[in-house]
Amino acid sequence: MQWFRNFLPDTNVSLSDRGLAYGDGLFETLSVLHGDLVNLAIHQTRLKRGCNRLNFAVEDHLWQKIWSFVGQKAQEYPDSGLKIILTRGSGGRGYLPPDTSNFEFILGVFEKPNYAALHQVGVSLTTSPIDASINRSLAGLKHLNRLENVMAKSCLPASYYEAVLVDANGFIIECIQSNLFWFYKGRLRTAALMTSGVQGSLRSRILADFDGCIDIGRYALEDLMLADEIFVCNAMSQIMPVVRFDDKTFPIGPMTKQLMEKINPI
Known part of the structure; x- marks a missing residue:
């Protein structure tokens, strides 16, 4: 499995990341077929709905960057599986989240099982x-x-x-x-x-x-x-x-x- 963190190849996550400490985040698993992201709009809608529920104030420019990067990887790995993880990042005190979140975007690319x-x-x-x-x-x-x-x-x-x-x-x-x-x-x-x-x-x-x-x-x-x-x-x-x-x-x-x-x- 190949990992990208904040749009760069990386396997390191901060020990203070709230996703690690509290599960303070969301994920999506997408299938790529011949370079196309299967049911992309449904995944996008669910991820945004989850962000709204968790009060993740993700700005439009970050969404655009995320989906552009995901689409790029779908072209590079045209018959793969992609796992998106979005956490609130580090900060806050205990369970109390920070006033301003420093989101962590993680993308994993993996070989799809044959069913x-x-x-x-x-x-x-x-x-x-x-x-x-x-x-x-x-x-x-x-x-x-x-x-x-x-x-x-x-x-x-x-x-x-x-x-x-x-x-x-x-x-x-x-x-x-x-x-x-x-x-x-x-x-x-x-x-x-x-x-x-x-x-x-x-x-x-x-x-x-x-x-x-x-x-x-x-x-x-x-x-x-x-x-x-x-x-x-x-x-x-x-x-x-x-x-x-x-x-x-x-x-x-x-x-x-x-x-x-x-x-x-x-």
Whole structure:
């Protein structure tokens, strides 16, 4: 993985950086396909929304410089993955942030995994013993505080691709590093993310582009077991069909295949 810090090749971060100390920052993971940044506008919107929520007063000239640099690296590494990290930088006293932030922009370039084989055969899910945290203030954001995902990933059995996280009330939120969708009687369903979870870029794309009926709500694991088809998605794996959830098997059905043909890059 190659790293850039504040637009220069660099692997050094200040020990006083608030992103390191408090997770005071945001990140985005983008897929580059033939030099194009996939779903760029969705990533830009989410990152700006996160900055507004965290009171990151990023000026327009810095945004322009960031996206110009990201676009340049996409051309240099035309079939890669890019990870953007934006922290508040150093300063402040304890949790209290400084009056004026000195933002740290970090960009990582990495080789994308090849998911083509898994797209053909599907993957398996289980239920994670780790709960998704409930926090309305941070819900939807891709912030740097990801300890529950780290804990869930560390206890994921090797035979499973992903695990479903529920909140303390037993409602489905998402998977460890993917959003979760399923079809039930022809309707597309996914969890509402008003109190937990990450509003993934591909989740936003699917909700905008799907031309059928969509139900966004609070669902229990029992509802997922009634599904006709299941898939998970994120920016890297795209739409990934699920063929097993614990002991129950599911087909890679026609509606999932149709969405994959429409959204997954060739």
